[in-house]
Amino acid sequence: MSTLIGDMPQQPMADGSTIPKPIKPWKPTPKQLLPDLLGAITAVVASLIVVAITPLAGGLGLIATFFSVSIVVASTISWIRQDRKAAANSVSTIVIYFLAAFVLLPVVSIIFEIIRKGAPGLSLGIFFSDMSVTSSDAPLNEGGLLHALVGSLYVVALATVVSIPIGLLTALYLTEVNGKAAGVVRFFVQAMSGVPSIVAGLFIYAVWMISFGGTYTTAAGSMALAILMIPTVARTAEEVLKLIPTDLREAGLALGATQWKTVALVVIPAARSGLITAVILGVARVAGETAPLLLTIGGNDAMNWNPFSGNNSALPFYIWKNFGLGTETAIARAWTGIFVLMVVVMIFFTLTRILGNKKR
């Protein structure tokens, strides 16, 4: 080792004076984008004209015309610029863009509608009071949905606490243990994920209320939600764990670890982000469920801090009830309830994502 790389004389360019500017020659220049831009404008103008002078009136007619004109214009431009293959590529690109926009359209319009109708009922007060002393036609600044918010958090939190261990352990059984019953368990998990939510509610109603003579409680509601949540968590977690390469497991075992230690210290940490997604999907499945709650938590207009005794409300229940009441203010309250439910779910997802993505 007589010579080290560091001993070498410095290469030219170390001073940075002759290093050229980094460029991305594969990115189209504005000049190259011009035909595309002109094509897009042509497509818009042409479809407006077509809609104006033909019976293809209305939004649907405009979209249909715009779609066909875009395909024609884009493929013509690509054909002129390159060849038939590029034209075919353009057609598929346009179709995919339109389909993506088609998916976006209802989502955006739902969110827009919820904000438009839900915002008037929003005030700080609704997060600090319940409906126990407020009638359905009272002004929006009276009463609130604290009871429903707390009920929702209770019922979802309890369901999550029950479902996460059961769901994840089921997934571990299916992937890591892979015992004799794995096939049967997998079949039932898949069958369970297709259970209609009201059946889950009816099941708890039949077992808890009718057989055991229990009463409406928050906990009964969360058991119904857990029935819906467990298969979602288990199936997603199973798919995630299946993606972890066998090499990693073998590397752990080859270091003399037991299977339990390998799973706990190697497999699960490697799959962490995906397992968090599994839980999120599970929560998303149940957060807005209404039908099972109607049969299990009974509804309440006042606060109930005890999840194991007495009726309770939840945001979906609150929304359902207020729509049923039918007065103008009640319907406004229902929309506000939808808005709050949406924001709560969004905050929860964002938090979980941030926690899940933290540098390991």
Added chain:
Amino acid sequence: MSQIKVNSLASVASARSSETSSQGVGLEARSIHAWFGQKHVLSDISLDFYSGTVTALIGPSGCGKSTFIRILNRMHEFIPTAAMAGEVLLDGKDIYRSGVDVTKIRLGIGMVFQKPNPFPSMTIKENVLSGLKLAQIKINNSDELLEDCLVRAGLWSEVKDRLDQYGGTLSGGQQQRLCIARSLAVKPQVLLMDEPCSALDPGSTLRIEETIRELSETMTIVIVTHNMQQAARVSDYTGFFLSDGGPGQLIESAPTSQIFSNPKDKRTEDYVTGRFG
């Protein structure tokens, strides 16, 4: 010890060079720089690749060989943070010039990857002919082409009775030769190989090296390799890349026999004699 090694490599290399005759320049890299985000990974690489020859790129891990070879057929741009400077000339025309059809560039400059990657949903026959389908090329005598490609890739005798089996049923070395056959079917001028033998056993490596030798009679081949014996065995020219912690640089490029027997740069000598890297 290292002296013996350098001599033996040099003799292998000179035996190789004596039988080659270089023709025109097939592919030229001019002042290539590359960046990933702010990180400058390749600095001022200029290298000519002659038609009908094999050029080996050697150097320690992380010196930018793979980045460089990916720049040669415009695969670099698939990395979102990537940027570059310089020109790559194929038949005297820059493959990065504006308005060029990138699919035609990649059709002319094929690539074989480090890990054999036959398409899992296709049979051996379909794999070889997949390039025609993907690049939408129509030909009449596909069976002839199939046999021709497999023969040139040195795989025909092993698979001629099982052309309808899936590519995944072959061994690693056979899969890699299948991938070479697949690249040949679209008749590229240049074939880039990024450590094509690093996942293979010595027997398969030998077969692939024979294949490379045969192919080099009709095309320009660039091969990245960590195996110095391989560079000495298969290549006519060798480029030595090195990074001193900064961007990777081309320290020396010369006929392979010269790199292994009489390198100009001390660092090249140290590397080929195994003193570092």
